[in-house]
Amino acid sequence: xxxxxxxxxxxxxxxxxxxxxxDNLIIEHGLLLKKRHAVPKVLAHADxxxxxxxxSVSSELIENSPKVDNGHVDQxxxxxxxxxxxxxxxxxxxxxxxxxxxxxxxxxxxxxxRSGVEPAPARRARIREGESEAGPHGRQIIPADPHEGP
Numbered sequence: 551x552x553x554x555x556x557x558x559x560x561x562x563x564x565x566x567x568x569x570x571x572x573d574n575l576i577i578e579h580g581l582l583l584k585k586r587h588a589v590p591k592v593l594a595h596a597d598x599x600x601x602x603x604x605x606s607v608s609s610e611l612i613e614n615s616p617k618v619d620n621g622h623v624d625q626x627x628x629x630x631x632x633x634x635x636x637x638x639x640x641x642x643x644x645x646x647x648x649x650x651x652x653x654x655x656x657x658x659x660x661x662x663x664r665s666g667v668e669p670a671p672a673r674r675a676r677i678r679e680g681e682s683e684a685g686p687h688g689r690q691i692i693p694a695d696p697h698e699g700p
Contacts, residue, residue, distance in 0.1 A: 551575065554601050556589075558609040567603055571623050575603065577612065586618040588628045607632065667697070 556564040556577050565579025574588040593606050605612070616627040629635040659669040668676075 551594075551596050551603055554596060554603045556594075556603045556605060558605050558607060558612060560608045560610075562609040564605065564609050564612050572625065574623055574625070574628060576618055576623070587612050587615045588618055588623045589615070590628065590632055590634055592634070593632060 551567050552569055554567045556567060556575075558564050563579075565577045567575050568578045568586065569576045570591070571588070573591050575591055575594055576586055576588055578584050578586045589605060589607070589612060595604050595606075596602075597604065611632070615631050616624055626635060659671070662669045
């Protein structure tokens with residue numbers, strides 16, 4: 551792929567492939583002041599017949615990507631820029647099925663149940679099934695907001 555012309559998803563010429571390092575293509579562009587950028591190979595498709603590499607990203611994204619300095623490619627920075635970096639470590643509950651109170655996986659309904667408040671869907675189902683909250687004279691009683699303090 552070295553020497554192939556690079557075309558971005560917005561049909562703009564982004565330069566030429568100067569080398570392939572690990573999982574990245576090193577693309578050089580510019581007339582006088584040459585700039586080099588790394589692009590992950592998974593975002594590229596080479597056309598051997600036309601000697602062209604077509605990218606699935608825009609030219610703007612390439613221009614804003616981390617530059618290659620003195621031949622050094624910061625793999626993590628490049629992957630993060632293109633959205634391919636590994637995420638944060640998985641929560642401690644992964645695989646065990648138990649949730650701790652600080653776990654972000656708690657839903658609003660689970661938190662309501664935990665605090666002793668009847669979840670809204672359960673309350674609506676109970677009312678639909680005929681267990682009304684009617685007061686004297688058949689009027690519905692509007693319950694206090696369970697989220698407000700005493």
